[in-house]
């Protein structure tokens with residue numbers, strides 16, 4: 230699959246953030262380059278349906294505006310001696326689809342590695358949790374009643390076409406779910422036909438309804454979970470309130486002593502002072518990191534890196550990883566080091582070499598241990614790479 234970028238979804242980033250983000254829908258015709266069926270196709274969903282591991286809540290069925298109970302399309306299957314009670318029966322899903330049901334593929338980024346790339350692009354940029362949901366709707370059918378969602382959506386049409394009706398944002402945006410009747414909403418403010426490759430951005434709480442036209446429709450909804458100030462402040466408060474001075478357990482029932490009230494007042498004052506002294510920029514960076522590391526978009530190449538370590542040669546360039554290293558005392562020519570909770574002792578010249586490496590500075594494996602033959606230095610480099618102190622440059 231092509232490596233997609235955030236700009237493929239939003240176009241000019243500056244324009245997106247200034248004019249559309251969190252304000253109004255954005256339609257981008259033919260936004261996604263290449264054949265979008267490489268992202269996900271109906272054919273691929275046939276394959277996924279038969280994988281026993283894909284079961285509720287990863288797959289859901291919606292018929293005539295309401296959810297079909299899971300019992301209607303699952304059964305028990307024994308896997309490695311464990312009874313899995315909700316394994317999907319493909320034939321039942323096909324039956325429901327023929328009858329007009331929409332099949333919803335939830336959190337596909339937890340199942341399909343290529344779709345996880347999408348969530349990572351967005352999570353990195355927006356510092357929020359991101360999930361990818363696939364909606365497959367039979368010809369001429371509408372999947373869900375008009376509603377709004379608690380999340381911002383990037384809708385990417387992959388196969389067939391879908392007609393979308395959108396209404397203006399409600400005056401009060403609570404970040405909740407809500408369904409509407411056609412009468413409540415009246416005439417839509419926007420009506421668009423999405424074709425393969427088109428992208429539609431909807432800010433959270435935008436009322437919408439969609440119906441397939443004369444072909445089976447498959448689209449992705451890439452969902453961003455906004456974190457409002459109240460969510461961010463809660464995180465900050467949690468951090469500040471974890472200070473040891475808030476660990477005591479006061480008795481606040483009917484028999485509380487008279488000084489509990491003034492003690493509570495003191496704690497509130499102290500908490501406020503701690504909140505007040507926070508560096509807003511640093512705290513926002515911490516909150517952004519938390520957003521980027523929420524479930525659904527992590528990735529890693531540690532197995533591969535460890536495997537590559539076995540074949541390390543003296544000329545391979547290494548660099549320090551982000552893992553913090555504490556250098557301790559030097560005893561008998563060896564320096565104590567603490568890495569990832571492990572305590573090790575390395576020859577003093579190796580410790581000095583490591584300590585002297587600037588951020589990202591490369592060092593050939595054969596020079597990690599100054600003063601000894603390259604072969605021996607490479608052995609030391611291998612050990613340090615396995616421990617996660619060094620990594621091959623360009624490996625990530």
Ligand SMILES: [Fe+2]
Nearest residue numbers: 376377378437
């Ligand atoms: Fe929706």
